[in-house]
Amino acid sequence: MSLSALLAFFIPFELFLLVYAFLGPLHYLTEINWLHQKNYYTTSKNDYWLLIAILLFIGLIVFSPLRNYGRSFLPVFIAFAFFSAFVMQFYETKKSKFIGYIISLIISILLFVLVQ
Template identity: 40%
Template sequence: MQKNTATVNHINSALILASCVIAYLVPFELLLFSYAILGPAHYLTQIAWLHDRRYFVRADFNYHAVLLYFLSVPVVLFSAIAPMVI
């Protein structure tokens, strides 16, 4: 298991160095490629990873309590700031 982790770490290091060289040679084109292709691809892989590890909210989650909390924050802030403004 350790050998596999070390191999992955070496590959990641090599890919980072390769990306530095490519960014030096073609900076704007690499930015566009990263934004248009790699960004959405990374997002899609992260969704699958999160779903496999059950990081999403449970079905029986109490949305009303969260909504009440977020609606009460502006009221509390306004009541604290209003005396200073008026």
């Protein structure tokens, strides 16, 4: 710890680059294996497709020529993605997930209406 503090005192930028460039990616390489063993904290292997669809839809809104009209609804889709990830983590059957997704969408819309 003392050696690290001494290095950071004398060469802070170079040490930051070393840690950022080498140790950061090494950390993520070990984390990916760990997340894969934990099944990415979802109850099904194909849960991520809904999040990809929501992300693509958000991307279409942001980068389309009609972005001025769709941007006001972005918080609904972001909240829906957040609540859907919560549903993916805790519910196992397709029926309970579907009901959870519907409730997530309703909550997202209600939050949008109440905040506006």
